[in-house]
Amino acid sequence: MKIAVLPGDGIGPEIVAEAVKVLNALELNFEMETAPVGGAAYEADGHPLPESTLKLAMESDAVLFGAVGDWKYDTLDRPLRPEQAILGLRKHMGLFANFRPAICYKELVDASSLKPELISGLDILIIRELTGDIYFGQPRGRRVATDGHFPGAEEAFDTMRYSKPEIERIAHVAFQAAQKRSKRVTSVDKANVLETFQFWKDVVTEVGKQYPDVALDHMYVDNAAMQLVKEPKRFDVVVTGNMFGDILSDEASMLTGSIGMLPSASLNSKGQGLYEPSHGSAPDIAGKGIANPLATILSAAMMLRFSLNQEAAAQKIEAAVQKVLADGLRTADIYSAGTTKVTTREMGDAVVAALAAV
Numbered sequence: 642m643k644i645a646v647l648p649g650d651g652i653g654p655e656i657v658a659e660a661v662k663v664l665n666a667l668e669l670n671f672e673m674e675t676a677p678v679g680g681a682a683y684e685a686d687g688h689p690l691p692e693s694t695l696k697l698a699m700e701s702d703a704v705l706f707g708a709v710g711d712w713k714y715d716t717l718d719r720p721l722r723p724e725q726a727i728l729g730l731r732k733h734m735g736l737f738a739n740f741r742p743a744i745c746y747k748e749l750v751d752a753s754s755l756k757p758e759l760i761s762g763l764d765i766l767i768i769r770e771l772t773g774d775i776y777f778g779q780p781r782g783r784r785v786a787t788d789g790h791f792p793g794a795e796e797a798f799d800t801m802r803y804s805k806p807e808i809e810r811i812a813h814v815a816f817q818a819a820q821k822r823s824k825r826v827t828s829v830d831k832a833n834v835l836e837t838f839q840f841w842k843d844v845v846t847e848v849g850k851q852y853p854d855v856a857l858d859h860m861y862v863d864n865a866a867m868q869l870v871k872e873p874k875r876f877d878v879v880v881t882g883n884m885f886g887d888i889l890s891d892e893a894s895m896l897t898g899s900i901g902m903l904p905s906a907s908l909n910s911k912g913q914g915l916y917e918p919s920h921g922s923a924p925d926i927a928g929k930g931i932a933n934p935l936a937t938i939l940s941a942a943m944m945l946r947f948s949l950n951q952e953a954a955a956q957k958i959e960a961a962v963q964k965v966l967a968d969g970l971r972t973a974d975i976y977s978a979g980t981t982k983v984t985t986r987e988m989g990d991a992v993v994a995a996l997a998a999v
């Protein structure tokens with residue numbers, strides 16, 4: 642089994658180093674190969690996703706990804722910006738199914754900005770379609786308007802589109818995930834305004850007929866955004882498009898206390914996956930040794946589960962993470978009075994030590 646390790650920018654290298662440490666401690670003899678990606682790759686090779694990095698990712702069983710991006714690249718042409726690396730990997734590897742769990746660990750109930758009773762026991766799985774929608778729809782660009790409110794003015798445009806098979810396959814993923822959980826799916830759309838999402842709703846409803854054991858409901862995205870903070874535990878599996886999923890998963894992450902806790906998996910139909918923390922590169926705290934490595938460590942657990950067929954090892958990592966939280970260890974983002982503040986590296990070391998104890 643081969644793992645491509647792509648640390649990227651900002652805190653990426655620090656947090657990925659801790660996840661690699663945890664993987665090595667399992668002694669499963671994976672082959673791991675590191676390659677540059679994002680701004681780091683642009684600096685080294687002039688491109689955020691060099692051919693050699695893409696090739697390594699494509700021929701690996703799984704990719705462990707840190708984060709990309711830094712404000713200093715904001716003025717580069719879009720194709721050269723760090724974000725293009727992750728978008729390119731998603732596109733070229735066909736990683737259409739993005740799993741973003743939002744779990745509130747009981748030790749962190751007080752770290753959330755919401756009342757404890759609203760979030761204690763929270764366990765939501767957001768399934769975001771990742772290779773379609775307005776993110777990838779063509780055409781897009783800039784031009785001079787020939788109609789609209791200001792003909793003759795400069796304008797920019799993107800295209801929101803979904804094909805039936807694209808919606809069908811993500812709907813199947815969601816229903817099958819729900820069958821292993823509480824058998825409820827909420828499909829989030831904007832069918833009251835957008836044709837793309839009326840179609841989404843129709844197709845998801847159709848696919849749902851093949852899963853009579855799963856209860857399906859539909860919610861407009863604006864209402865879903867509100868319900869997530871009003872009554873988050875009403876959700877179990879949430880399935881939605883690329884852009885709504887981007888926004889709602891950030892929102893859901895804050896219910897859990899810190900975005901520094903949330904892993905993610907992006908899967909294709911061949912069983913390959915890219916695993917990354919749900920958070921970004923946080924250039925403001927890069928190099929300070931204070932970033933929370935747990936989201937990346939938990940992403941490594943998802944990688945063991947979904948792409949490397951190592952369920953026992955995945956559970957071991959998850960139990961070790963719970964143990965360090967129960968032991969009161971906290972990085973700065975989840976620190977509260979009465980707990981012990983640790984660095985990125987100390988947190989990684991603690992998880993490794995806990996592996997032996999679980």
Ligand code: IPM
Nearest residue numbers: 709710724725727728887919
């Ligand atoms: C995410 C990120 C990316 C996205 C960016 C970095 C392109 O926000 O993974 O959620 O918008 O998908």
Ligand code: MN
Nearest residue numbers: 887888891919
């Ligand atoms: Mn995002």
